[in-house]
Amino acid sequence: MGLESKITSKGQTTIPAEVREFLKIGAGDRVGYQFVDGKVVLVPKNRSALDFAGVLHQPTRAPVSIETMNDAINEGISERFGRSCDRD
Structure with missing residues (x-):
């Protein structure tokens, strides 16, 4: 099944280290959630628009x-x- 984590009674969870490393996120970073084809996708919100400069060039x-x-x-x-x- 891949990686998983447990939800606490307060609705909190720990994002596995492998996922944090893949998304390049850490303490204090924000993440977003998107519903895509019946699944929830975790989206890192820690990058500025300048990080994307030239990616479509x-x-x-x-x-x-x-x-x-x-x-x-x-x-x-x-x-x-x-x-x-x-x-x-």
Whole structure:
């Protein structure tokens, strides 16, 4: 089954060391919880936006405008949730 931990009467648990090391989290860091396909996913919240600078960079990709990005995001949200995010 993998790793597991016990829930206390106060609803607390200890995240196994292997998981903390994998997520690069430690004392004082925050974690989030997301429901995905009937499961709960633990999401580390200890990284700043600057940690992600350049992760999507592809030298061969042509630059796009903010408007094009916003249109693509809006289209993705519309397809996923059946609603528009237009602010006009």
